[in-house]
Amino acid sequence: MREKRLWFQIKRDWVLYAMLLPALLYFSIFHVIPLIGMKLAFQDYRIIGDNVWVGLKHFNVLFSSPAFLDVLKNTIIISSMKVIFFFPVPIILSLIINEVRNGPFRKYVQSVIYLPHFLSWVVITGVWISLLSPVDGGINVIRNFFQLPSLDYMTSKDHIRWVLVISETWRSAGWDSIIYLAAIMKISPGLYEAAKMDGATSLQQMRYITIPELLSTVVTVFILNLGFFMNAGFDQVFNMINDSVISVIDILDTYVYRIGILNGQYAYATAASLFKGVIGVVLILSTHFISKKVSGKGVW
Amino acid sequence: MRMLKKLTWTTAIIYGILFLISLSILIPILNLLAMSFSDPLRVHELKGLDIFPKGFSLINYEVLFSNPLIVRSIFNSLFITAAGTALNLFLTAMAAYVLARTNFVGKRLVIIFLIVIMVFEPGLIPEYLLVKDLGLLDSYLSLILYKAINVFYLFILMRFFEDVPDSILEAARIDGAGHFKIFTKIMLPLSKPGLATLGLFYAIYHWNEYFRATIYLTDPNKWPLQVVLRQFVVERDNTSLLGAQNVLSYEQVAALDFGSLQAGTIIISMVPLLIFYPIILKYYAKGALEGGVKD
Numbered sequence: 001m002r003e004k005r006l007w008f009q010i011k012r013d014w015v016l017y018a019m020l021l022p023a024l025l026y027f028s029i030f031h032v033i034p035l036i037g038m039k040l041a042f043q044d045y046r047i048i049g050d051n052v053w054v055g056l057k058h059f060n061v062l063f064s065s066p067a068f069l070d071v072l073k074n075t076i077i078i079s080s081m082k083v084i085f086f087f088p089v090p091i092i093l094s095l096i097i098n099e100v101r102n103g104p105f106r107k108y109v110q111s112v113i114y115l116p117h118f119l120s121w122v123v124i125t126g127v128w129i130s131l132l133s134p135v136d137g138g139i140n141v142i143r144n145f146f147q148l149p150s151l152d153y154m155t156s157k158d159h160i161r162w163v164l165v166i167s168e169t170w171r172s173a174g175w176d177s178i179i180y181l182a183a184i185m186k187i188s189p190g191l192y193e194a195a196k197m198d199g200a201t202s203l204q205q206m207r208y209i210t211i212p213e214l215l216s217t218v219v220t221v222f223i224l225n226l227g228f229f230m231n232a233g234f235d236q237v238f239n240m241i242n243d244s245v246i247s248v249i250d251i252l253d254t255y256v257y258r259i260g261i262l263n264g265q266y267a268y269a270t271a272a273s274l275f276k277g278v279i280g281v282v283l284i285l286s287t288h289f290i291s292k293k294v295s296g297k298g299v300w
Numbered sequence: 301m302r303m304l305k306k307l308t309w310t311t312a313i314i315y316g317i318l319f320l321i322s323l324s325i326l327i328p329i330l331n332l333l334a335m336s337f338s339d340p341l342r343v344h345e346l347k348g349l350d351i352f353p354k355g356f357s358l359i360n361y362e363v364l365f366s367n368p369l370i371v372r373s374i375f376n377s378l379f380i381t382a383a384g385t386a387l388n389l390f391l392t393a394m395a396a397y398v399l400a401r402t403n404f405v406g407k408r409l410v411i412i413f414l415i416v417i418m419v420f421e422p423g424l425i426p427e428y429l430l431v432k433d434l435g436l437l438d439s440y441l442s443l444i445l446y447k448a449i450n451v452f453y454l455f456i457l458m459r460f461f462e463d464v465p466d467s468i469l470e471a472a473r474i475d476g477a478g479h480f481k482i483f484t485k486i487m488l489p490l491s492k493p494g495l496a497t498l499g500l501f502y503a504i505y506h507w508n509e510y511f512r513a514t515i516y517l518t519d520p521n522k523w524p525l526q527v528v529l530r531q532f533v534v535e536r537d538n539t540s541l542l543g544a545q546n547v548l549s550y551e552q553v554a555a556l557d558f559g560s561l562q563a564g565t566i567i568i569s570m571v572p573l574l575i576f577y578p579i580i581l582k583y584y585a586k587g588a589l590e591g592g593v594k595d
Contacts, residue, residue: 006405013404015479020410023395026448030430031417037426093321099314111581112322118573118580120508122526126533126566130335130559131328131348138328138348170325203310235511239534253424260425261515273423284419 041271051267058271068255068272075251079232081165087225089173091218094180095206113174121171125239128167129154155244164236164249176221183217184210223291227284230276252276327351329570336360336564340555360564363556369520369528369540370565377524380513381506384444388502389495391449392457397483400458401469418451431516442516443509443524450505453498460494461487497583500576507572529569533562 010017041058043051062068093113100106116124131138132153140150153159191209200208234253241249250258252272260269330351338346339355346354364370399410427446436442464487472482488495510526517523520540523531531537538558573580 010405013402016398016402016404019394019480019483020398022391023449023454024410024413026391026445027413027417030427030446030448031422034422034426034430035420037429038423040426040429096314096317099311100318105315105318109318109322111577112325114581115577116325118504118508118577119570120510120526122508122510122530122534123566123569126529126562127328127332129533130332130563133348136347138331141348174325238511239530256424261428266425266429270423270425273425277421277423280421281419 038270038274038277040267041274043267045266054267058268059275061268062271062275070247071250071252071255074249075230075232078161078164078237078249078251079229081161082168082233083225083229085165086169086173087222089169090176091180091214093173094177094184094214095210097177097181098184098210099202099206110174113177115174116171117175119171121235121239124167124171124236128163128170128240132163154240155242157245157248160240160245160249164233164240167240168233168236179221180214180217183214187213220291223287226287227280229283230279332563332566335560336567338560340557340560343557343560359556360560361568363561364564364568369523370525370568372521373523373525373528374568376522377507377526380440380443380509380524381503383440384506385499385502387444387448388450388453389499392454392498393488393491393495394483395449396454396457396461397487398479399454400461401464401487402479414451414454428515437516438519438522439516440522443506443512446512447505450502453501457491457494457498460491460497464490493583496579500580500583504573504580525569529565532565 040051042053042055044054044057045051097106097109100109119127132140134140134150134152139153143150151159153163187210191213192205195205195209230252232251232253234251237249237251237254238257241254253276256269256273256276259265259272327349331346331348334351334353335343335346337353337356337358337360339353339357340359342354398404399407431437431442431446436445468486468490469482472486477485508526510524510530513524513527514530517527520528531540538561
């Protein structure tokens, strides 16, 4: 009886299923099939005929390969540098912007600092190659002004990781500050009024009201970012990498691209990217459950 | 006097810092703009912090716009962006309507499916092999179908759709309108701000996309602008930029400055963004806040 009603409902709502069908079909083909295709990590790729199961062969090769371990190290170093030196910048920026009254100047600043977010990393790399050019690039003009010799940052192993961190800041600090600004706006004005009555300066208001109220947003964003820790910014590195600095900024994703797409070692590359994916999922799931336990709020 | 009193030291420092930050973003871009409009014979005088051209010349843009590779790539980009965004919006909106405003058997299952998809990203290689197996290499379908629906954006649009009052949909239902009709005749027209926001999200993604195009399109005639730009600026390939030239004399070619041509290409790729920037600021920033999205 209940089954009959279920069938009746499904038949009655056929239009809904039909409307949902393109989306489900799309996800099944372009998402689920490649997801299942990750099994290639445990196989040898054959152009003709079926792939052959080889168990953990590729992973054994991977973990005994110095090249892979270097890439893993670079990924962790670059991501850590970004967490330490980039992550706080949008928070500080939002606190500074919050001190500026609504008006033309604030509008100007916000319009300008959001702009780089909309540029592709190809364009940003172009801008930065020019800015850091050893011949008359903006940064070297400043260095020369202080009697310092010109530096070729883009090909310098000592500097290129900092170029990654700083150009990431240039692109994203403004845009990322939006989420903190939104959180600041939600703070009850009553708190500030009470503080003003007590004679608190604007610096004290920031210290005792804005920053504590902002903390939960900071934690949420931090946790969300942790899920992407192993990414380390593929598009950025892919464009800024060159032969002189490949040893210090080659990361997991660029490595997968090179050995997989360029060299055609499909199975081996898939093993590397599966390893990365598993770490990513573990990070997302663990942060989700930690956050649920600590703040009662999960990632989704 | 009252104005002066209000201008304390801290405010002055804050305004100063923010102004410097804005300059750090504007000057490198304006410098490229100045470089692209400089006289090729005087461009060597232009230093990295200058924002006004040395002399004035349109020669760089004449060269760029008479280069078939560049002109074609601009049209390719426009086509991919328009077709891709249209398909994105249609598929996303239809799914969002069904998921946000109707009830049906299996809805929970679909939502769980979407969340699983959001968490598990397939790797690059299986995706590449799939595109290859489907015979989509060197076809724009590979770019348009890939990411045809972004799950994050789908959830954002569902929130916009939830804002449409129930009474309007109920009235249409009583009048005998079916779901598809309600979707096209009521939901879409009433959700224009949401659709505009999403359309911008998707359009910017397509305009800036270069990586999939790099690996899926081997025929340079099909390349979008970003791939050509990458070829010139990142890979420093100046032969395809100058090689296809026949409108200029040898002396003119000899006088050209490759850096200025690169600068011009960068500026061209930014033009659509700058045209739409006021609208982007209005919708995109708001949409990003409401969706809490971070890409």
